[in-house]
Amino acid sequence: MDAETGAILLASDKALTLAHGLTFAEYCQSQADGGRLLRMRYTETRLLSDLQAGMVDYADALVVAALVTDDDPDTIAVLPVIARLLAASCRVQLRIFTDADVRPLTSLLPDIDLTAALEEWDLPQFLIFDEDWELQAQWGPRPEQAERNLLEWLSRYPEYETLADDESVTAQERYSALTMELIHEMRVWYNSSLAAACQREFYAVLTTLLAPDEASEGES
Secondary structure, eight states, X not given: OOHHHHHHHHHHHHHHHHHHSBOHHHHHHHSGGGTHHHHHHXXXXXXXXXXXXXXXXXXXXXXXXXXXOTTOHHHHHHHHHHHHHHTTOSSEEEEEEETTOOGGGGGTOTTSOHHHHHHHOOSOEEEEEOTTOOEXXXXXXXXXXXXXXXXXHHHHOTTHHHHTTOOSHHHHHHHHHHHHHHHHHHHHHIIIIIHHHHHHHHHHHHHHTSOHXXXXXXXX
């Protein structure tokens, strides 16, 4: 097999990866209650007008592969915001993969040990590929402005992270209750100011991928 044929087959493998990824609507449908919380967060998210215009005019073709954990508070808070932003563009696609099965992503990330990466990455992570399937940027799990809110909440419930690894019935019931409380609080945070911060931070990553003149036009 010559180099050109090999490159074509590799590109084909990577393109087929999209078939394994879900659109936001498909991902919601795959979740309990039809992804009610995800859909609610999507509906609640209001696009900033300048970013909406920038996404409509975004010049490059990109694929954003979101690697998420089902039912995780950050997934429920952040994924709908990014999905809402990217929906404004006809050239940027979003496909969602879960940490329950990362095999489809191996063709996109041949140089990364995904098993080891999952030990290090906090999810969700958004992997941004260009039209040649080269990884251009990675963002996640949440906007920087959200870190203070989360740290303050964890200081009130220091047992939260250890409860996740405790398999006793009592611990798991407490963990589930705290998770729902965190999801509720995150909804308040994002509806007040963090949705805007999330949009701006992610959009800033996208603009760094544009040529300088295109980036200037997108920010004007």
